[in-house]
Amino acid sequence: MHETDMTKALIVTIQDWWDAQPERPTIEKVHLVVGAFTCVEPASLQFAFDVQTQGTFLDGSQLVIKDIPLVAHCHTCRRDYRPEYGSQYACPTCNSPMEDIRSGRELKIDRLECVAV
Template identity: 75%
Template sequence: MHETDMTKALIMTVQDWFDQQTVKPKITKIHLLVGQFTCVEPMSLQFAFEVQTKQTFLEGVELVIKDVPLVAYCHPCQAEYRPEIGSQYSCPTCRSPMEDIRSGRELKIDRIEHHQCTPV
């Protein structure tokens, strides 16, 4: 389950960002972009995040996952198309092999929602 390793990397990235903040913010949501061609299972990623953030500064933070479709570009046809993952990757019009992926490989933090904690 590579989602576990990806979640660890996500937590480390957010931790690095958090540590750089002079006033520690209260994180409420982490928005991720996850491409369909990454073979990441969003439900598994969600589960791994919940398990790995228990009793940490990220406990209770909502992980919002946006699926990014696989979109390829066919140079002979000069057109974009959406390959069928697992079955048909070539251009549906001319059958040229998929060479130019325009989206679908993303796996990144889009944004972190937070608010500044006020000192007591």
């Protein structure tokens, strides 16, 4: 379950930012962008976040995950398509292999919602 390690890294990243703030705000929400092609399971990430933030500066904060679909572009057909994750990644029209991923690999902190103390 790599979501546990990802959550640890997420907490460290946010803590580094939080520690650098002159007045440490209360973080109410952590917004993440998670692409379908990252192999991150949002429910597992949510569970790991809830468990690992207990008793920390993030205790009580909410993790908000925005799912980004896998979208590929076929240069032969010149069109975008949504490959089925885990099955067929080739273009459904011409069967060309998936070469150009337009979205679905994102994994980042989008923003934090904070309240000044």
